[in-house]
Amino acid sequence: MSDNETMRAIKIDNPGGPDALVADNVAKPYAHPGQLLIKVKAAGINRPDILQRMGLYPAPEGASPLPGLEVSGIVEDIGRTTDQAPTSLQVGDEVVALTNGGGYAEYVSVPWGQVLPKPKGWNFIEAATIPETFFTVQQTLIDRANPTSKDWVLVHGGAGGIGATAIQLAKLTGAKVLATASSAEKCAYCSQMGADVAINYLEEDFVERTKAETGKGANIIVDFIGGDYVDRNLRAAAPDATIIQLANLAGREANVTMGLVVAKRLTIFGSTLRAQPDGVKARIAHHLMEQVWPAMENGTIQKPSIQSFKLEEAAKAHEAMDAQGQMGKIVLEVS
Structure with missing residues (x-):
């Protein structure tokens, strides 16, 4: 990957209202050792994103400053080291991921342990509603x-x-x-x-x-x-x-x-989730895979009501999140 590769993403230049969300070209992330690079298909919107936009919930040290804590997508690349247990996921696998930031973008790097296979029977928009909640x-x-x-x-x-x-x-x-x-x-x-x-x-x-x-x-x-x-x-x-x-x-x-x-x-x-160590999040992912994924795939877990917007409409999506009658989940369609 060349150093000048870019992607479309939503960034926050100055904290404030929904208009603080600006679409721009930014540097494409890498799959560093212990990470998966995901080509994002859809990104869920959550209350912490609103707080980050307002300047009230800064990204933890080392995390992407871009908003977005959950995505669905396809594994693009795998960062490997010889002293880490390999992930069972492969390039091309359809996945969902709890990110540490950076979900409102075409690509995001995520620690292996926070990535799970997309549940069968859930499309990318539906699957993007899963991780954070x-x-x-x-x-x-x-x-x-x-x-x-x-x-x-x-x-x-x-x-x-x-x-x-x-x-x-x-x-x-x-x-x-x-x-x-x-x-x-x-x-x-x-x-x-x-x-x-x-x-x-x-x-x-x-x-x-x-x-x-x-x-x-x-x-x-x-x-x-x-x-x-x-x-x-x-x-x-x-x-x-x-x-x-x-x-x-x-x-x-x-x-x-x-x-x-x-x-x-x-x-x-x-409890807050974002700043907790990656290992803690990996244990939660393991529990979800064992206890909840079967219920998602057999229909016991129902899919939420969903409103969807294009990535460039992130400001409109945040306005919908703030609306009094909002129910269920709001999702950005990325690709």
């Missing part, structure tokens, strides 16, 4: 909180990418699921994804409804709202419950009734 929910809800068939799981924002994924992975364990959403249409989508109970939080108190449905409260709560939801989650939680905080869209600070944490013996943990 499934890696996140697998690590937090499944691997750490470990729901069982005896549990009730409360999922906030059930019509979004993370929410719908949390609903489906919780159902794979046999757990019962309550999901919150802001409209009848979104509640119907939550039910379609598998929620046993869908709660329109604009019309009823999710705390009281959760208690009424479960008797004692939710055993596990998945939240990325933050703000006043933090204390309300404590009230909606059952004794010995686990609360997972994945983001703070309504605010980073909250008033918390610590007496409830103590009295109910609650566990609260937070």
Whole structure:
């Protein structure tokens, strides 16, 4: 590969609104040792991309400064070393990948362990919706909180990418699921994804409804709202419950009734994915391949509602992501 090879990509010159996303020619990446170079077919859009565009979520050291944390595509090249176990993937294989950045582009380099074969029955646009949300929910809800068939799981924002994924992975364990959403249409989508109970939080108190449905409260709560939801989650939680905080869209600070944490013996943990070591992400990928890929290929895992845009329409895609009625996932078609 020559040093002057370029590709089309979306970059952020100055943080701000959707117009901060600019299409340009940039240097094409290499498959360095331990990496796969992927020719990108489609790239998923996620909330961290919005935050990065706004200057609130900088790329980790050593990662591509370009936005985009998940892609589907075709293996273009493999970076090899003699002291690393070879990847089972080959040039030409159709794959999905959790990137460390750089997904809004024609090519992206990704550590081997974060690349998985594209599930059978999923096209490239559909497959691009998988990595970021499934890696996140697998690590937090499944691997750490470990729901069982005896549990009730409360999922906030059930019509979004993370929410719908949390609903489906919780159902794979046999757990019962309550999901919150802001409209009848979104509640119907939550039910379609598998929620046993869908709660329109604009019309009823999710705390009281959760208690009424479960008797004692939710055993596990998945939240990325933050703000006043933090204390309300404590009230909606059952004794010995686990609360997972994945983001703070309504605010980073909250008033918390610590007496409830103590009295109910609650566990609260937070998580971000992008900055974690590649080896951690590789373990999550292994778990997904064993536990979730069969359910994707046999139809147990449903494909999300998808809006798609061309790569050069990234600004319009971000505007759609910010829209009040947005459900499911948004994807950029790259090639």
